[in-house]
Amino acid sequence: MLKRCHPIARLGCFLPVLLLGMLLCHPVLSPAALGAGLLCQGMALGAKSCRTTLGFGLPVILLMGGLNLFFNSRGNTVFLYLNDLPLTLESLLYGLSAGCMAVGMAVWLMLLANSLGRSGLLDLFGGLLPGITMILTMLLRFLPLYRRRMKSRMDTQRTLGRTTQEGSLTRRFQDGGRLLSSQFSASLEQSITTADSMTARGYGLGKRPSRWPMEKFRCRNGVALAVTLLLTAGTAAAWLAGGLDCRFFPRLRVGSGLAYWGGMVCYLLLLLFPAAWWAGEKMGRHFAVRRWKDSWKEENAHDLLSL
Amino acid sequence: MTFYHSDTAETPFLSLQNLSFTYPGGEKPALEQITASVERGELVLLLGGTGSGKTTLLKLMKQLIAPFGTRTGQIQLAGEEVSCLPKETLAREVGYLFQHTQDQLCMPTPLEEMAFGLRQLGSPPAAISRRCGELSCYFGMENWLDTPIEQLSGGQRQLTALASVLAADPSLLLLDEPTAQLDPVHSRSFLEQLLRLHRDNGMTVLAALHQPESIYFQADRVLVLEQGRLLFSGTPEETADFLGETNHPLFSALPAGCRAVRVLGYPASRGKEPLQEKDLSRLTATPLPAAPPKPPLLTLKEVTAAYPGQSRPVLREVDLQLGAGELFLLLGANGCGKTTLLKTIAGLIPLCSGSIRLEGEKSTLWRPTAFAQVGYLPQDPMELFDADRLEEDLLSYGRSRGLDQAQVEGLLDQPLFSPLKSVWKQNPLDLSGGQRQLAALAKLMLKKPKLLLLDEPGKGLDAAASARLGERLSKLAEEGIAILLSCHDPDFAARYGHRCGFLFHGQLLPAQPPEEFFAGNRFYLTSLQQYFPAKGRMALLPEQLGRKEGRP
Amino acid sequence: MNRFRKLLPWLLLGAMTGCILVLTFLPGLTQYYTLLLFGGAGCCVAALLLAFENHRPSARDLMPVMVLVATASLGRVVFSFVPQVQPVTVLVLCAGISLGPVQGFVTGALSAVVSNLMLGMGPWTLWQMLGWGVIGLLGGGMKRFRLRQKWLVCVLALLSGFLYGWIVDIWTVAFYGEGVSLELFLTVYGAATLFNLIHGVGNLIFALLLYPTVCRKLDRVVVKYGLDHR
Secondary structure, three states, X not given: OXXXXXXXHHHHHHHHHHHHHHHOOOOOHHHHHHHHHHHHHHHHHOHHHHHHHHHHHHHHHHHHHHHHHHXXXXXXXXXXXXXXXXXXXXHHHHHHHHHHHHHHHHHHHHHHHHHHHHHHXXXXXXXXXXXXXXXXXXXXXXXXXXXXXXXXXXHHHHHOOOOXXXXXXXXXXXXXXXXXXXXXXXXXXXXXXHHHHXXXXXXXXXXXXXXXXXXXXXXXXXXXXXXXXXXXXXXXXXXXXXXXXXXXXXXXXXXOHHHHHHHHHHHHHXXXXXXXXXXXXXXXXXXXXXXXXXXXXXXXXXXXXXX | OOOOOOXXXXXXXXXXXXXXXXXXXXXXXXEEEEEEEEOOXXXXXXXXXXXXOHHHHHHHHOHHHOOOOEEEEEEEEOOEEHHHOOHHHHHHXXXXXXXXXXXXXXXXXXXXXXXXXXXXXXXXXXXXXXXXXXXXXXXXXXXXXXXXHHHOOXXXXXXXXXXXXXXXXXXXXXXXXXXOOOOHHHHHHHHHHHHHHHHHHOOEEEEEOOOOHHHHHHOOEEEEEEOOEEEEEEOHHHHHHHHHHOOOXXXXXOOHHHHHHHHOOOOHHHHHOOOOHHHHOOEEEOOOOOOOOOOEEEEEEEEEEOOOOOOOOOEEEEEEEEEOOOEEEEEOOOOOOHHHHHHHHHOOOOXXXXXXXXXXXXXXXXXXXXXXXXXXXXXXXXXHOOOOOHHHHHHHHHXXXXXXXXXXXXXXXXXXXXXXXXXXXXXXXXXXXXXXXXXXXXXHHOOOOOEEEEEOOXXXXXXXXXXXXXXXXXXXXXXXXXXXEEOOOHHHHHHXXXXXXXXXXXXXXXXXXXXXXXXXXXXXXXXXXXXXXXXXXOOOOHHHEEEOOOOO | OOHHHHHHHHHHHHHHHHHHHHHHHOHHHHHHHHHHHHHHHHHHHHHHHHHHHHOOOOHHHHHHHHHHHHHHHHHHHHOOOOOOOOOHHHHHHHHHHHHOHHHHHHHHHHHHHHHHHHHOOOOHHHHHHHHHHHHHHHHHHHHHOOOOOHHHHHXXXXXXXXXXXXXXXXXXXXXXXXXXXXXXXXXXXXXXXHHHHHHHHHHHHXXXXXXXXXXXXXXXXXXXXXXXXX
């Protein structure tokens, strides 16, 4: 999402929500974060991936709610007694909020990773952790290859009578272990060729690798960054002032006053910012095409009529 | 910078003086007293069998990946000793290409791979983009710049590796058997790109090739290595004459024309041009021995197979009858289904329809007992091994088949497998390509199979090892084992096959003995057939040729 | 390498110790427990990753780590006939024993990253990185004291089931939302004992199966390609 923006602007869109969201467990803000995240995901990755996320996420939320409901009885408002076990509304709310927070943060983390892209993510750490980012890049390259070689090896070993699909459990474990360790040693030998190929082209000379491809920091990135920083500062100030604090037990109590409302508004705007930006870009493109078509028609209208 | 402005023509670009190298713990030196020099802009071929020291020599020239060991003598690049050059210069000026297409690429897409070298050298981003653009234009890579490397063909991968090495604009290019793992079509196109590069760019190229056929006479010089010593150095014609006169084993790696003209008594360099009519009429050809008919062992009837999960079948109604003791060769393009057919017979891929019968018994899928009589050798023989020592591996496998130690070691006493005695206690990963093949065959023979399925066993083998493989397989066939193997080398097929079958569009075209098979082809020919002009297709292999007695 | 880079891991470890001390001894600030816990874990992981980089690993040094992480994720494929079983812990232990504590930590941390990339990322990733990383450190400790006995490795494999579970459960405690207290930790740990035991027994089986061969192969490569020479 938002791939045309500079990495720093993209980071600014998604990272503050991630950090702030982890601190705010709120019955309104946490589901709002989840909702906004799903909205962005739907826009960027399509409705199907939204459904998949919900498929994983809803059970987690319900599980959290259920666990808190049954194991946490510190609330005041009891709505049901189950064999002497009080089921309180506060614990249910807390569980659901916590679940929304967890799933919401997972969604935003995925959005962050998706928008930065693989190269963006690694460029971020590339300066500080070059070896580790190199390992991760190589893993992206080699995992599919190793998987394919592993399957081929499994097939070959099956013709020798060694398989993990049938036989006693001990046999299967032994054959599996043998498979894994033989694949491991072959890959280790072959990886030395990779290392040599990298060294031959200049890896490890001690120079800092250049950033590539280079993105230009354009005006609109500055605008995006400024807006997100402002909203983040507003939310953080409200949080520090205690406006966004939320006590679930023994009674649900949220803040009030300027800090509370100001913080809520800032945070909700921050949540909706990526979606609004993306929608704005799409609309802009749509209208630009319309305008071009109309202007072409105008210019050529008299030609068409005269034919 | 002496690399760019070499006004003095006296100092050669690359010079080796009395170069010797010994690996740690090795009794014999890997390289002995090699003295040679290469001028700027030359295309030099390095010929030599396995163990001749080609790879060691090339790696020593690329100092950054030089192996551990003791080195004496000098390697000078543009007048300066390589070990004294700054590492960055070595990384930039000397490019090295490995033969393993998969393992030498470290980034997920070709574009990132091309940019890798320059990024590590700290080039400015604009320069990196420009160079990548240039190279992708030159090699025609535009369409597949962002495809994951996993999905590319072998030829495309090797091209990516070449582009990524060229991105740093090296002045010396070292290639260590770059086409060994490629099929003939991709190999030919890669060598053509290399030639084009050499012509357009004036780059100094030093290439170790085990099948230099297509570019042999285009080279400026040839260096012949044997057992670590420089046997001969000269122009391709001089080298061909030398190898032909001394009847050296490496002579079989030269173009088939050289061998053909030797029969007529001409020097081998005459093989550069095609023969004229009067010379052709002096040649006779003895026909290849026909294989006697064999009792049928394996029958495939209307076999249709698809990979699980795919709807389109790869094999469509394949019929095949294989006799006991018959050596059947499957030929065809890359990706036409040869591996699929072998895997289907081995029982690894389910049949959509049709039947496979081995000696009357129907083969069922996924049951280890069904494979008792079938030995399957995959493209990578290392997939068969899992222990740290060859001895341990074969003994433990023998034990699982109910053989005791004496019986397993008795296998080594057979003349076929006796070369394994010297490597019995080594790690299978340390063996050479030919030794790996032999060890894999030995392991399969422990099963006492009636049918052997080999998937491209000749891949990556040089001419001598390929010949040894062919002889071994022929001996096994004589013992009554049916052998079905897939192959890209028409020469190998003509020499050792009893029958050849062409797999095309999912169907196995009717199989014929090599003589008829190749005589009926117009495009898929052995190298000797390609040498003769259109009407002179009389022989498939140089050994069939003879000279007519008497004056023309 | 400038001195700041060299000192940075130690500074981060200091910060982590600070977080732990605050949590233990300053009850007034425990309301910020989420921040402190995540901050502490983050500092620890960052410190050790930076220490790995400070060794200036060459291309050949990176390879064993990469292949181990890749094999750990392949292990899930191979042993898919038994659900929930993975040889990751034992492979990380082997990494520590053959390659050293820092490399062992990095192997563990990256295994967590890769497996989360495939199954889904979340705040628990940091704790999995820490959990497996600490097991790598443990293996490295064995290397430092030159201990290689198989029985010791098996015992460690069994115990690392618990160690990993305890570290990852710090996240569960934090998630529970009631602040940190000793009773809470003990309750959560108590509840998870059965899972950890199963994990430990699984590790034990994999240790028996994989430890000798994997360590032997790693040692072979370390010796053959001179990866121990600094």
